Amino acid sequence: MRLVTWNINSIRLRMGLLRQLTSVMAPDMICLQEIKVDDPLFPLADCQELGYPHVAFSGMKGYNGVAILSKLPFEDVTSLSRCGRDDRRHLAVKLAGGVQVHSLYIPAGGDIPDPEQNDKFAHKLDFLRDMAAWCAATIGPEDKVIIAGDFNVAPLENDVWSHKQMVKVVSHTPAEVELLERFQASADFVDAMRHFVPPSEKLFTWWSYRSPDWQKNDRGRRLDHVWVTPALRAGLRSTLVAREARSWTQPSDHVPVMVDLDL
DNA sequence: ATGGTGGCGCTGCCA
Numbered sequence: 001m002r003l004v005t006w007n008i009n010s011i012r013l014r015m016g017l018l019r020q021l022t023s024v025m026a027p028d029m030i031c032l033q034e035i036k037v038d039d040p041l042f043p044l045a046d047c048q049e050l051g052y053p054h055v056a057f058s059g060m061k062g063y064n065g066v067a068i069l070s071k072l073p074f075e076d077v078t079s080l081s082r083c084g085r086d087d088r089r090h091l092a093v094k095l096a097g098g099v100q101v102h103s104l105y106i107p108a109g110g111d112i113p114d115p116e117q118n119d120k121f122a123h124k125l126d127f128l129r130d131m132a133a134w135c136a137a138t139i140g141p142e143d144k145v146i147i148a149g150d151f152n153v154a155p156l157e158n159d160v161w162s163h164k165q166m167v168k169v170v171s172h173t174p175a176e177v178e179l180l181e182r183f184q185a186s187a188d189f190v191d192a193m194r195h196f197v198p199p200s201e202k203l204f205t206w207w208s209y210r211s212p213d214w215q216k217n218d219r220g221r222r223l224d225h226v227w228v229t230p231a232l233r234a235g236l237r238s239t240l241v242a243r244e245a246r247s248w249t250q251p252s253d254h255v256p257v258m259v260d261l262d263l
Numbered sequence: 264a265t266g267g268t269g270g271c272g273c274t275g276c277c278a
Contacts, residue, residue: 009278010270034278036271062271063278108278120277152278209268209278253269253278 001072001263002027004242005103005148005224007206007254011035011067015046017248021256022050025242028071031103031148033089035065042067058088066091066103066149074101080134083126097144099232099263104149106131113173121170124152128179135186139229144263145187148226150254153180156194158202159222171221189227192259196239206254207246214246226259235262 004027008014011032021030030052035042038061047055052069058079059065065088068074074093082090089105107127110120139145153176157163166172184191197203204220211219228236237260245255 013270034270063276110277211267250269 002260003029004256004258005031006256007033007150009034009252012037030069032067033105033150035059035067056093058091060088064088066105068093068103082130099144102147104147106152108152109170113170128183132183132186139187142231144231145229151225152223154221155180156199161219188230190233192226192228192236193239195236205241205257209253224257237261
């Protein structure tokens with residue numbers, strides 16, 4: 001099974017790029033984040049025309065929103081609310097055979113890395129705690145679960161262009177990294193990308209819109225992740241970051257991340 | 264130290 005996760009930053013604006021992605025990579029499943037469209041306006045027919053008859057989506061007007069496109073049939077579509085908010089950041093489906101696939105969009109957290117001064121950072125930390133508690137309570141040791149999405153945290157030193165210059169910048173602060181690790185430990189998740197790429201190697205999935213020379217300076221971060229439970233570890237086959245997508249016409253600031261695995 | 268860009272949708276909010 002080939003799975004791709006992508007923060008598309010408006011599905012309606014980038015339907016053409018989604019088509020490009022499907023023709024280049026031919027994924028069986030696509031987890032999308034930041035679709036930025038209310039459910040009644042979701043381009044369902046367009047997604048099905050791309051070869052994905054099974055589509056789940058949970059959107060809202062203007063912000064957030066997650067979706068799952070699939071060639072494989074699924075059931076038990078669940079839109080999960082986190083931190084008592086209905087902000088459309090977590091969607092789960094179940095494939096035949098019981099494998100769960102989740103599309104997740106963790107809050108970015110604003111600019112100031114202090115929960116006392118910044119409600120958005122407090123929300124991000126709460127969201128990470130919520131995920132850890134929920135996974136610990138609902139995922140058993142034999143369960144096959146894939147959680148993919150924009151986690152908005154770059155945990156390792158080589159998940160950012162400069163650990164030293166980023167350690168006080170939201171996305172790479174110790175408080176977030178520690179809670180992301182707790183979330184990861186809650187179901188003993190395997191980081192599928194780092195399963196193949198050693199931690200000594202830089203690996204990014206996002207480059208800011210604010211640096212026009214993003215290729216030259218390469219000041220990226222690895223904000224997008226695919227995690228699998230131990231029951232799927234032996235099935236992991238390969239991973240790829242579609243870095244070239246950052247140079248597509250009118251790109252998202254995130255690029256697609258692909259993982260091949262046997263279920 | 265600062266400001267830099269982009270999407271939504273029409274005013275600032277969010278990333």
